[in-house]
Amino acid sequence: MIQLRCSTCQQLYPADTRAFRCNCGGTFELVGLPAFDRRAIDPAGPGLWRYRQFLPGNRHWAEVTLGEGWTPLVLTDLLGQAVHCKMEFLSPTGSFKDRGTAVTVAMLKELGIDAVVEDSSGNAAASLAAYGARAGIRVRLYVPAHASPAKLRQIAVYGAELVPVDGPRSQAALAAWQAAATTYYASHYFNPFNLAGLRTLAFEIVEQLGWRSPDHLILPVGHGTLLLGAYQGFVELRQAGVIEHLPRFFAVQALACAPVFAAWSRALDQVAEITPGTTVAEGIAIAAPVRGAALLAVLRASGGMVVTVDEDEIRWGQAALARQGLYVEPTSAVVAAAVRKLDRVIAPGDLTVVVLTGSGLKSERV
């Protein structure tokens, strides 16, 4: 039986709780998911639903799916490094968020929930708006008023209710938390069903590499849900005996907003809120990640680290990827800049995977 467990005080909650975090303030994790088993994969299951045996909400996938998951893994050259690019920007709404959203919304169907709120800088909002439309669930979204017009347009077109909130990203979050008192809060960073969906990134990468684990996994980190979800997936693969080692996790942050780096570089166990600067990597401009301690633990356990990139490097990374035919948004381009910085960490012949999280068609200009 699936339950929610507080990662701080270990208290258990039922799967249909309306609480979005523990009374003690801790974040939820999911317990009771079936163990990974290669024999339980359904090769005929579309997209990430080939792994539906390990996913919550799987009785409702057909009413919810927009074709998410099983994105291509393309081997290309980046500065003389052979790098596998996980093409998450080809997801149904143009970002990796669709993995988590599809699973969350499938679970909402199972729980009989027909209206939700959420806050997002853009991609998560667009994703939830789309899946809400698909599944017949009303969605109200609190978004920063300064978010990319292309993203706001995309959200509006799906028919979600849009509430622009002035001020920094955190103000939109606060508005959603207040609304969550009376409505289900389908938060992409609090909700553990979202993390359960993001595990499939690990399953896919390993399966697409012929059941090998990468040596290095490089991905953008704001709240770090992608990193945490993927890590959980790799741990399950190792527990199942499918892989022998985990990849080293490299979390890439924009220098202008790098709370995880600030904690990492001082060898802290917790991530403190910072005063954010401005960055084109708006999707990871998160001043206070809600699972900071867990992020630091993953980086430490996997032998990875935090890499920061400045605005020029992000622009350079976006152009470098485009010159390989890969048009991603600045938030995603941070990984290309990180590859350049990691040239002494990545040895020739290493198996390196970068996650290209969001589409360049969403960004206003290069």
Added chain:
Amino acid sequence: MIQLRCSTCQQLYPADTRAFRCNCGGTFELVGLPAFDRRAIDPAGPGLWRYRQFLPGNRHWAEVTLGEGWTPLVLTDLLGQAVHCKMEFLSPTGSFKDRGTAVTVAMLKELGIDAVVEDSSGNAAASLAAYGARAGIRVRLYVPAHASPAKLRQIAVYGAELVPVDGPRSQAALAAWQAAATTYYASHYFNPFNLAGLRTLAFEIVEQLGWRSPDHLILPVGHGTLLLGAYQGFVELRQAGVIEHLPRFFAVQALACAPVFAAWSRALDQVAEITPGTTVAEGIAIAAPVRGAALLAVLRASGGMVVTVDEDEIRWGQAALARQGLYVEPTSAVVAAAVRKLDRVIAPGDLTVVVLTGSGLKSERV
């Protein structure tokens, strides 16, 4: 051995000819491709390269691929009709053109060609720019100066040389034809390698439906390369005994620019150039399709027809799809409007596939 054959006078040309059409003015088709055979499919081949045994240029696919093909087929409800949506807008550059471009560029590698020209209203140009960047082939593009800014931006970011041409779409074509005298013309509508790649749409739809053929296939038609490529694929599937019947092909055109409809409604065998009006469906605003006679023949042979939709209907179609979580450009939305018009042709229980050709993130606004 693969050769080019004139569809008018039957003259044969070698695969590496620099001519883009026959001396008689006829268009080329490809002869000598291997026959379809289910046993020759490689399920481990990424994207459309699972069918690489039937594709030209297949020795170079790994240097060229951006993950094109094997797009999701999503069953959804459209006005009470159960419709399978082929999600071509999730292709690497956001449109179905990537199928044809990937195969064309793989063939360019085989022929040792390192510079090309092309003309396009946007999607084909973006696609060729991306694959040219990926494969190290210089690309010069003649585009209408009035094309969508988002599309022009996308083309530029890949590093292609962009030549805006004032006047109607046909002026850009004329400029490219002139340039073709001295450079290889990688035309998405003349080049038969492009059509060879588009055949994979049929292979995928039939495989994804469990080796069944749809009853109805509804798709936007400008030059009609997608329709012709898909038709060729279905014919091959029938010849191989994989399917028993072909789908009925429904070609959707914008009322403001509907030369195929004009010919169809007068039962002509040829499509004459028309004076185009303005339409938001810019990707199919083609006043003089170069393979008009072939289009009419397919519609007739398959028991299909041409459907026209006006600007209001296109807007309606775009909104209707978005309210199902599917954000496509106006050019693609014409199929939703057509489904509504075909409510007396499509019977309940029929197997209907609509092709969603291009991403809504490319269009300026809804």
